[in-house]
Amino acid sequence: MKNNAISRRTLLKGALFTAGSVIAAPVIGQSSKTNSVIGSIPRIVPSNAQNISYGPAFGIAKLNANENPYGPSPLALRAMEEAIKMGSYYVQEVPRLKQMIAERNNVTPEHIIIGSGSSAPLQWLATKVTQEGHILGPDLFWDTTSKMGSMNSEYGIERLDKTADLAIDLDNMYNNITSTTGMVQVTNPNNPTGLPLSPKALKSFCKKASKKTIVLVDEAYNELTDDPDANTMIxxxxxxxxxxxxxxxxxxYGLAGMRVGYLIADPEMIEKISSFGLGDYSLNQAGVAAAIASYNDETFLKYSKExxxxxxxxxxxxxxENGLKPLSTSTNFMYVDLGSLNAEEFRKEMEKERVLIRGIYQDYVNWSRVSTGKIADVKQYIRALPRVLDRMS
Ligand SMILES: Cc1ncc(COP(=O)(O)O)c(C=O)c1O
Known part of the structure; x- marks a missing residue:
C-alpha cells in the first residue's frame, strides 16, 4: 500500500514537470475544505492544450473525406459518455453489436467480423486473398485497404481499363477473372465516382463471379442510396x-472518428479473415457503445440521410449553374468534371477559400471530388465556386 502511495505521488510529481500545469479540481460530493489539498484530484492540463483540435477549425469547410457531420446521434453521444467511464476495461459488448447486425440481416453472429472501421477487416481480407492471387478491380475505386493489405505480397491490384462513363464494367470484370485472381472488388456505390450499379446486374455478376473467386462488395454508402434493401448483396x-x-x-451513422465497421460473409470465410487481424480486440469502448446506440435509431438515420x-x-x-458537369451520385460526395481545369489546382484554389476538397485520383486530372457536409459548409463551397473558376480561367 505504502509503495503504491509513493509511486502515485512520484507519478503525479513527474507529470507536473513533463505534461504542463496541474490544477486542483474539486471532487464532486466533497466539501471545499477537504478539496483544497487532500480531497482533490489533480487535473493534468497538457501544456499544448490550446493546440488540440478534434475537428475542423472554425471557418473551415471540411468537404474532403466523405464524413457526415450530422453524427454522432444524440443517443450515441449519451452512450459514449457512459462507455468512456469504463475506458480502463477492454470492450465486452461486441457480441451484442454482432447480434443486432445479425438480426437485421437475417444471418448469425458467426457471419460477422467487426473492426476498427471497415478499413481494418477490409485490410485483413486483402492480406488473406493476396497470399493466393491478385485483387481485380475497376480502374477507379476505393483501393486503400487493398493497397495496404497486398503490400507484402507478390500479388497486388489488377485494374480494368477506364470506361467512357466512369462506370464499373461488370462484364469486362467477369471476363478478366483468371486463375491468378484471388478476389474481385466492387465498391457500390463507387468511390470517388458516387455511381451505383444496377442491383439486378450486380446480383447476376456476384452469382457468376463467386463461382470462380471471392467477390467483395464494399457497401460503405449503401444506406444513402435510393433503395438500400434492393442494393445490398448481403x-x-x-x-x-x-x-x-x-x-x-x-x-x-456519422461515426467516422469512432472507428467501427464490419464484414459479413460465410462463417468459414469469417474465421479465415479473423486469423489476419485482431478482431474484437481492435475495438474501443466508445465506438462500440455509439454503434449499438445508433444502429436502430431510425429517427436519426432519417434525419442524417435527409x-x-x-x-x-x-x-x-x-x-x-457554374458550367461544370457532376456525375449523378447516390452517396455523400460528388465527382465533378472540371472540363479543361486541373483538379489539384482547383483544390488548391478552394483551400485559399477555406474549403477543403480532394485533388486528383490517379490520372483523372480534371475530376474533382467534393463531400457533402454541414449545409453552412456546402454554402461556403458554393460561394467560393464562381470566384475560384474566375481566377482559374
Ligand atoms: C468505399 C469505402 N469503403 C470503406 C471506407 C472506409 O471507411 P471506414 O474504415 O471508416 O469504415 C471508405 C472511406 O471513405 C470508403 O469510401
Missing part, C-alpha cells in the same frame, strides 16, 4: 454464394 451470403459484404458506421440529400442536391445545382 442476402446472397445466406444463399451460399462466396460473397463478402463490407459495411461501416462511418457514413450515415441532410445529406439536401446538401448533395445543393451541390449538384450549384456545380451545373
Amino acid at each position: 442476402p446472397l451470403i445466406k444463399e451460399g454464394y462466396n460473397v463478402v459484404v463490407a459495411r461501416t458506421f462511418s457514413k450515415i 441532410k445529406i440529400v439536401e446538401a448533395r442536391d445543393m451541390l449538384q445545382d450549384a456545380v451545373r
Whole structure:
C-alpha cells in the first residue's frame, strides 16, 4: 500500500514537470475544505492544450473525406459518455453489436467480423486473398485497404481499363477473372465516382463471379442510396454464394472518428479473415457503445440521410449553374468534371477559400471530388465556386 502511495505521488510529481500545469479540481460530493489539498484530484492540463483540435477549425469547410457531420446521434453521444467511464476495461459488448447486425440481416453472429472501421477487416481480407492471387478491380475505386493489405505480397491490384462513363464494367470484370485472381472488388456505390450499379446486374455478376473467386462488395454508402434493401448483396451470403459484404458506421451513422465497421460473409470465410487481424480486440469502448446506440435509431438515420440529400442536391445545382458537369451520385460526395481545369489546382484554389476538397485520383486530372457536409459548409463551397473558376480561367 505504502509503495503504491509513493509511486502515485512520484507519478503525479513527474507529470507536473513533463505534461504542463496541474490544477486542483474539486471532487464532486466533497466539501471545499477537504478539496483544497487532500480531497482533490489533480487535473493534468497538457501544456499544448490550446493546440488540440478534434475537428475542423472554425471557418473551415471540411468537404474532403466523405464524413457526415450530422453524427454522432444524440443517443450515441449519451452512450459514449457512459462507455468512456469504463475506458480502463477492454470492450465486452461486441457480441451484442454482432447480434443486432445479425438480426437485421437475417444471418448469425458467426457471419460477422467487426473492426476498427471497415478499413481494418477490409485490410485483413486483402492480406488473406493476396497470399493466393491478385485483387481485380475497376480502374477507379476505393483501393486503400487493398493497397495496404497486398503490400507484402507478390500479388497486388489488377485494374480494368477506364470506361467512357466512369462506370464499373461488370462484364469486362467477369471476363478478366483468371486463375491468378484471388478476389474481385466492387465498391457500390463507387468511390470517388458516387455511381451505383444496377442491383439486378450486380446480383447476376456476384452469382457468376463467386463461382470462380471471392467477390467483395464494399457497401460503405449503401444506406444513402435510393433503395438500400434492393442494393445490398448481403442476402446472397445466406444463399451460399462466396460473397463478402463490407459495411461501416462511418457514413450515415456519422461515426467516422469512432472507428467501427464490419464484414459479413460465410462463417468459414469469417474465421479465415479473423486469423489476419485482431478482431474484437481492435475495438474501443466508445465506438462500440455509439454503434449499438445508433444502429436502430431510425429517427436519426432519417434525419442524417435527409441532410445529406439536401446538401448533395445543393451541390449538384450549384456545380451545373457554374458550367461544370457532376456525375449523378447516390452517396455523400460528388465527382465533378472540371472540363479543361486541373483538379489539384482547383483544390488548391478552394483551400485559399477555406474549403477543403480532394485533388486528383490517379490520372483523372480534371475530376474533382467534393463531400457533402454541414449545409453552412456546402454554402461556403458554393460561394467560393464562381470566384475560384474566375481566377482559374
Ligand atoms: C468505399 C469505402 N469503403 C470503406 C471506407 C472506409 O471507411 P471506414 O474504415 O471508416 O469504415 C471508405 C472511406 O471513405 C470508403 O469510401
